[in-house]
Amino acid sequence: MGNNLVGNHIRRLRFEHNEMTQQQLADKAGVTRQTIVALEKGNYSPSLELAFRIALVFDLTIEEVFFYGDPSDRSAR
Numbered sequence: 001m002g003n004n005l006v007g008n009h010i011r012r013l014r015f016e017h018n019e020m021t022q023q024q025l026a027d028k029a030g031v032t033r034q035t036i037v038a039l040e041k042g043n044y045s046p047s048l049e050l051a052f053r054i055a056l057v058f059d060l061t062i063e064e065v066f067f068y069g070d071p072s073d074r075s076a077r
Helices: 010-016 022-029 033-041 048-058
Strands: 006-008 066-068
Touching: 010 022, 010 033, 022 033, 022 048
Parallel strands: none
Antiparallel strands: 006 066
């Protein structure tokens, strides 16, 4: 993950949802594929609205898709 403290499980979730492509997720979330690429690389933090839209695509809560800080550092949560 880049210098961004907001991480995500988007790549894993895409593959768990019928190997959804970045483009398919982008279309469902109403953003460009490049936005999904930047999110997956940790180069971009989504707006709250986009975080909700992505979570809705996967039928999950925001907390199940995104995390703050190092996921192995439980004190960051």
